[in-house]
Amino acid sequence: MFDDLIREQDVVWASALMGLGPGGFAPVDGDDSRLKAMLNLDTVDFEACPGSGKTTLLVAKLAVLAMRWPHRQQGICVLSHTNAARNEISTKLSNSAAGIALTRYPHFVGTIHSFVNEYLALPWLRSKGIEVRRVDTQIALMKRWGMLSNTTRWTVQQSGLEETALIYTQPDYTGGNKGKFGPHTATYQALVAASRAGSEQGYFCFDEMFVWANQLLESPSF
Amino acid sequence: MYIAEVQIENFRLFGSADRAFVLTLNPGLTALVGENDAGKTAVIDALRLVLGTRDQDVLRVDPVDFHQAAPGAERADQIVIRLTFRGLTIADRGALSEFLTYETIGGTVETALIITWVAKRNAKEGSSRRVLPSEWRTGAKGDGPLLDLGARSLLTATYLRPLRDAERAMSAGRGSRLSQILQNTKEIRDTGVGFDQNADPPADPKMLSVLGLGDYANHLFGQSEGIKQARKRLNEDYLAPLSFANDLLRARIGVAGAPEDSLRLRQLLEKLELALTASADAESAHSRGLGSNNLLFMACELLLLAAESDGFPLLLIEEPEAHLHPQRQLRLMSFLQEQAKKERADGQRIQIIVTTHSPNLASDLHLDNLALIEGGRAFSLCQGKTKLSPSDYRFLERFLDVTKANLFFARAVLIVEGDAENILLPVIAKLLDRDFHHHGVSVVNVGGVGLGRYARIFMREDPVRDGMINIPVACVTDMDVMPDMAPWIIGKLEAGQPVPVRPPSKRQWRIKADFHSDELEHRRTDRRAKASGQKVETFVAGEWTLEYDLAFHGLGKFVFRAASLALADDRLNARTTVQADVIAAADAAYRAIVDAAPDQETLGAHVYALFEADGASKAIAAQYLAELLEKEVKEGKLDAHTLRGQLPPYAVEAIAHVTAPFDAPAPPPAGEPVMVA
Numbered sequence: 001m002f003d004d005l006i007r008e009q010d011v012v013w014a015s016a017l018m019g020l021g022p023g024g025f026a027p028v029d030g031d032d033s034r035l036k037a038m039l040n041l042d043t044v045d046f047e048a049c050p051g052s053g054k055t056t057l058l059v060a061k062l063a064v065l066a067m068r069w070p071h072r073q074q075g076i077c078v079l080s081h082t083n084a085a086r087n088e089i090s091t092k093l094s095n096s097a098a099g100i101a102l103t104r105y106p107h108f109v110g111t112i113h114s115f116v117n118e119y120l121a122l123p124w125l126r127s128k129g130i131e132v133r134r135v136d137t138q139i140a141l142m143k144r145w146g147m148l149s150n151t152t153r154w155t156v157q158q159s160g161l162e163e164t165a166l167i168y169t170q171p172d173y174t175g176g177n178k179g180k181f182g183p184h185t186a187t188y189q190a191l192v193a194a195s196r197a198g199s200e201q202g203y204f205c206f207d208e209m210f211v212w213a214n215q216l217l218e219s220p221s222f
Numbered sequence: 223m224y225i226a227e228v229q230i231e232n233f234r235l236f237g238s239a240d241r242a243f244v245l246t247l248n249p250g251l252t253a254l255v256g257e258n259d260a261g262k263t264a265v266i267d268a269l270r271l272v273l274g275t276r277d278q279d280v281l282r283v284d285p286v287d288f289h290q291a292a293p294g295a296e297r298a299d300q301i302v303i304r305l306t307f308r309g310l311t312i313a314d315r316g317a318l319s320e321f322l323t324y325e326t327i328g329g330t331v332e333t334a335l336i337i338t339w340v341a342k343r344n345a346k347e348g349s350s351r352r353v354l355p356s357e358w359r360t361g362a363k364g365d366g367p368l369l370d371l372g373a374r375s376l377l378t379a380t381y382l383r384p385l386r387d388a389e390r391a392m393s394a395g396r397g398s399r400l401s402q403i404l405q406n407t408k409e410i411r412d413t414g415v416g417f418d419q420n421a422d423p424p425a426d427p428k429m430l431s432v433l434g435l436g437d438y439a440n441h442l443f444g445q446s447e448g449i450k451q452a453r454k455r456l457n458e459d460y461l462a463p464l465s466f467a468n469d470l471l472r473a474r475i476g477v478a479g480a481p482e483d484s485l486r487l488r489q490l491l492e493k494l495e496l497a498l499t500a501s502a503d504a505e506s507a508h509s510r511g512l513g514s515n516n517l518l519f520m521a522c523e524l525l526l527l528a529a530e531s532d533g534f535p536l537l538l539i540e541e542p543e544a545h546l547h548p549q550r551q552l553r554l555m556s557f558l559q560e561q562a563k564k565e566r567a568d569g570q571r572i573q574i575i576v577t578t579h580s581p582n583l584a585s586d587l588h589l590d591n592l593a594l595i596e597g598g599r600a601f602s603l604c605q606g607k608t609k610l611s612p613s614d615y616r617f618l619e620r621f622l623d624v625t626k627a628n629l630f631f632a633r634a635v636l637i638v639e640g641d642a643e644n645i646l647l648p649v650i651a652k653l654l655d656r657d658f659h660h661h662g663v664s665v666v667n668v669g670g671v672g673l674g675r676y677a678r679i680f681m682r683e684d685p686v687r688d689g690m691i692n693i694p695v696a697c698v699t700d701m702d703v704m705p706d707m708a709p710w711i712i713g714k715l716e717a718g719q720p721v722p723v724r725p726p727s728k729r730q731w732r733i734k735a736d737f738h739s740d741e742l743e744h745r746r747t748d749r750r751a752k753a754s755g756q757k758v759e760t761f762v763a764g765e766w767t768l769e770y771d772l773a774f775h776g777l778g779k780f781v782f783r784a785a786s787l788a789l790a791d792d793r794l795n796a797r798t799t800v801q802a803d804v805i806a807a808a809d810a811a812y813r814a815i816v817d818a819a820p821d822q823e824t825l826g827a828h829v830y831a832l833f834e835a836d837g838a839s840k841a842i843a844a845q846y847l848a849e850l851l852e853k854e855v856k857e858g859k860l861d862a863h864t865l866r867g868q869l870p871p872y873a874v875e876a877i878a879h880v881t882a883p884f885d886a887p888a889p890p891p892a893g894e895p896v897m898v899a
Contacts, residue, residue, distance in 0.1 A: 071532075072317075072375065072376055073316070073532045073533075074316070074317070104371075105371070106373070118320050118367075120319070122320070122366075123319065123320060123361070123366065124324055126323070126363075127322075127323045127324040127325065127361075129362075131365060216324065219324075219326075219330075219331040
C-alpha cells in the first residue's frame with residue numbers, strides 16, 4: 001500500500017523543508033545510505049549515534065508520506081516513548097502543509113499513553129458517562145487521598161504505604177499495591193471506594209487508562 | 223454503517239424538548255411521506271447541514287432557520303441536530319475510533335457514532351455575521367472530540383434536489399457534475415496506460431487511458447501541419463517585426479493543459495456530455511425528455527456511490543418521482559430498493575432517504591421503509607412502532623395499492639368498506655358543508671376486507687413515548703344485523719318458513735332476535751374496538767347497512783328512487799326510458815310500501831329489498847342517490863341542517879370526525895308518515 005509513496009524528487013523537497021538545503025540526504029563520496037534510508041518503505045530499524053539525525057530522517061519521511069498520503073480512512077501512526085517526534089514535527093514542520101496534516105485526522109503522532117487515551121480509553125469512559133477531567137497520577141491521587149478519613153490515612157501510612165495504594169489495576173478499582181490489607185478489611189474497602197469516587201469524578205492516573213482500554217478491548221463483541 | 227436516528231431541535235418548524243423531532247431509521251431505503259409543510263425537506267436539509275454534500279452547493283444556516291415557537295416570539299438561540307450511526311463496520315470503527323460511543327446493551331457492547339451538530343445564533347447587535355460557525359461534536363453527551371474536517375469528509379452525502387435539472391447536470395461544462403462523477407469512477411482512472419511523448423506514435427492508441435488519449439490528442443494538435451504553419455506565419459510575419467533584436471517574441475500554439483494529471487483529466491472530462499439514446503444504437507441523437515434524463519442522473523450518482531471504496535454512502539433524494547410517469551416511478555423505486563440491499567466491496571450498504579408525494583412510490587414500498595412526517599413529528603411505520611400485527615404487515619403489503627396509498631398524504635382519512643360509501647359519503651359531506659377536498663380528507667375504499675388493518679397504520683404502539691399521529695381516521699362499517707321481519711321481506715326466507723336455528727343451520731345473516739339482552743351492544747362494541755383509540759375511530763352503522771340505515775332514518779324515498787334508477791340503469795342508458803318515468807313509478811311503489819308498513823324497520827327492509835332481492839347495484843344506486851340529493855339541495859328543497867337530521871347518526875359522526883364537529887344538534891328526523899297499526 002506504500003508503493004511509490006516516496007520518490008527521489010520528494011527527497012530534495014523534504015531536505016529543504018527540514019532546513020538542510022536541497023542536498024541534505026544526497027550521497028556523499030559515494031555513500032548513498034541516507035538517500036536509501038529516505039526511500040526505504042519496508043519495515044526497518046535505524047541505529048545511529050546520538051545527534052546523527054535519526055529523528056530528522058523520521059520527520060522528513062513523515063513529511064513526504066503526509067504529502068502523498070492517498071487514504072482517507074487510514075492514517076500514519078507515530079508512536080514514541082517521549083514527545084520528541086511530536087516536538088520535532090512542530091518545530092521543523094510547523095510552517096508546512098505536511099506538518100499540519102500530520103497532526104490532524106486521520107494521522108496520529110504521540111506517546112503510547114496518549115494513543116491509548118485518545119482512541120480507546122477516553123471514548124470508552126465517555127460512553128460510561130464519566131467526564132474525564134484530568135489524567136494525571138499526582139492530581140488523581142491527591143483527590144483520592146483527600147477523600148479518605150483521617151483514620152484510614154493513618155492506618156495506611158502506619159503500614160508503610162502511601163497515596164500510590166490508591167492506584168488500581170482492575171476495572172472494579174481493585175488491584176495494585178494494597179500492602180497487608182486484604183479485600184475484606186475496612187481499609188482496603190475504603191481505598192477502593194476512594195479510587196472509585198475519584199475516578200467517577202473524572203480524575204485518573206496515567207496507567208489506569210490502560211485498565212479501561214483493556215476493558216474495552218476485552219468486552220464481548222468488540 | 224447507517225443513520226439509525228435523527229434528532230432535530232429548534233430547526234425551522236421543529237421545536238425543542240417534547241416538540242423536538244425524532245426519527246428512527248432502518249438500514250437501506252427510507253421514504254419520508256406526508257402532506258406539504260409537514261417537515262420532510264427540513265429533515266433532508268438538517269442532514270445536509272450536518273453531513274455536507276458532494277455537489278458544489280453548500281447549504282448554510284440562515285437566521286430564519288432558527289425555530290420560532292410562536293409568531294412574533296423570539297427565535298431559538300441554537301439549533302441542535304444529533305445523528306446516531308449504527309451498524310459500523312470494522313473499517314468504520316477504525317477510522318472513527320476516537321469519536322465512538324459504546325453502548326452496553328444486554329451484556330454486549332454496541333458501537334455507535336453520535337454526532338451533535340450545533341449552530342448558534344449571533345446575539346451580538348449590528349454584527350454582519352448572523353450565525354456563528356457551527357460545531358460538530360461527538361459522544362453521547364457531545365463531550366467527545368470535535369469532528370475533524372477529514373473525518374467529516376468521510377460522511378458527506380450525495381444529494382439530489384427536487385425538480386433537479388438533470389440535463390444541465392449531465393451536460394458538458396466547467397465543474398459539471400458528470401465530470402465530477404466520471405473523475406471518481408475507477409474505470410476511468412485505472413484503465414489503460416498514459417501517453418508517453420517518447421513513444422510517438424503509441425504502439426496501440428486503444429490501449430491508452432482516457433487521460434492518455436487526451437494527452438495524445440493534445441500532442442497531435444501541437445504536431446499538426448496547419449497549426450505549425452500558422453505559428454510560423456505568426457512568428458515570422460508579425461511577431462518578428464514587433465520584437466527587439468535582443469528580446470525575440472515567439473508564439474507557441476497548443477492545447478492548454480495543466481501540468482497536474484488530475485486537473486488535466488478534469489478539464490478533459492468537462493468536455494464530455496451524457497445523453498440518452500433511444501435504442502441500442504448508440505449513435506442515435508434522438509434526445510430524451512426530462513424524466514429520462516432524471517433517471518440517467520440518478521443512475522450516475524448511484525454508480526459513483528456504489529464504486530467508492532471508503533466513506534459513508536448516503537443518498538438523499540427529494541421527490542425521486544419528479545418528471546417520471548407512474549410505471550417509471552415504480553421501476554425506480556424497485557431499483558433503489560435493490561441498490562440499498564447490495565453490499566459494497568468495503569462492506570457498506572448504501573443508505574437512501576427519499577421524500578415523496580407520490581402514492582405510486584409509497585404503495586410500492588414496505589411499510590417498514592416508510593416514515594410518516596406529520597406536524598413536525600416523525601412516525602416510523604416499521605414493525606413494533608405501530609399497532610399493526612405481523613399479519614397486518616403481510617396483508618397490507620399485498621393490498622395497499624396506489625389508490626389506497628393516498629392515505630399517507632391526507633390530513634384526515636375516511637376508510638370505507640364499499641363503493642356505496644366511497645361514492646356517497648363525500649357527496650353527503652359536501653352537502654353538509656364539510657367538503658372533503660376542502661378538509662384534505664382522503665377516502666380509502668378497502669372493498670370489504672381489512673378495514674381495521676388500514677386504520678391501525680395510524681395507531682402508535684407507544685403513543686406516550688412517540689406521540690400520536692394527529693390525523694383523524696374514521697372507519698365506517700356495517701352492523702350487519704337485520705330487523706326480525708326482514709328475512710321474509712328481502713327474500714332470505716319463503717313466506718311461512720321459520721328462521722333456521724343456528725346451529726345446525728350455517729346461515730351467515732343475523733336478525734336482532736339472534737341476540738339476547740346486551741349481546742347486540744357487545745357486537746357493536748367489538749366492531750368498534752377493532753380500530754379505535756388515539757385519533758382513530760370506528761363508526762358502526764346504527765342498524766344494518768348504509769342503505770338500510772339511510773332509509774330507516776328518513777331518506778327512504780330517495781334511496782327507493784335511487785335503487786329503482788339503478789335497476790333501470792341499462793334502460794336509462796339505452797334511452798328506452800327516462801328518469802322522470804322511473805322516479806314516478808318508484809314514488810308510487812314507495813307510497814304503497816309506506817302505507818302498508820307498520821313501522822320504520824319494515825319500511826326500511828322493503829326499501830332494502832330492492833338491493834337484496836331485486837339485485838339493484840349498490841354502487842350505481844349510490845351514484846343516483848348522490849345526484850338526487852345534490853339536485854334537491856340545489857333546488858332549495860333540502861338544506862344542510864334538515865339533511866343532517868335525516869341521516870343516520872353514525873355517518874354524520876364519521877364525517878364530523880374527519881372534518882369538523884357540527885355546532886347545533888341535528889333536528890329530529892321528519893321521517894315519512896308511518897301508519898301505526
